[in-house]
Amino acid sequence: MSTAAPTNTRTVVEELLRRIGEGDPERISELYAERGDWKLGWPEAEHGRTATPWIRHRSSRADAAAHYRELAEGHIPEHVATEVERILIDGNEAVVLGEIRQTARPTGRAYRARFALHLTVEDGLVSRHHVYEDSLAVAQAFEAGNQ
Template structure:
């Protein structure tokens, strides 16, 4: 199962990097256990932060991220993928530039995924939400 989990995670990362939102969403189960390390109500400067459970909502999440950032300036990197059975943890650094205003920011991240029957059933991401909100709100991180 670990090899299958790693394969799905690596394919997720490839599709995300290509900006292929519909194909990225195809990797998710319905419903998906979706969580971002933000307050439940999100933040007005960060509209993509909200509950998700369907493939259409997953695709919308990634489209919204892209709409608010300059994809050509994305320097997000993955430093490690740890796999334990159906669970995977992806560690890295988000490096984005906000489309409105051009503010660049970086944040470490950890992504906890669970893969069952070849589909992602859990997507929990942890990042420096204060840095992201400040950058999107027009303040220097």
């Protein structure tokens, strides 16, 4: 990493959220372990992911950078906002609760989705990143025929 990594769970999570807000995928990925457990709460059998390639399981720091690049490519940057309502810490575990507001680039449709993000921090790096979100809101915003 280019700078000394924070080791306190809250500090790591707050720094991760700050970097996500800045939007630089490479800087964000510096806070992820080389190998990790990354999952998204998405009903894979119900929704295709051609319009949302970032919604898939990941396992590496390089995957984390790719996730944030693909996420940015799928949305209109001027119409992105995230409200973090609460950060809960228990040892090296953290849960972030909030709501995202974004606009799908391919359809121009805005959406809001509640989320819970479960993170595990080990040795100053995120080793688990599990997202639980309103995947139906996301899918509907990206569906070509949805009005």
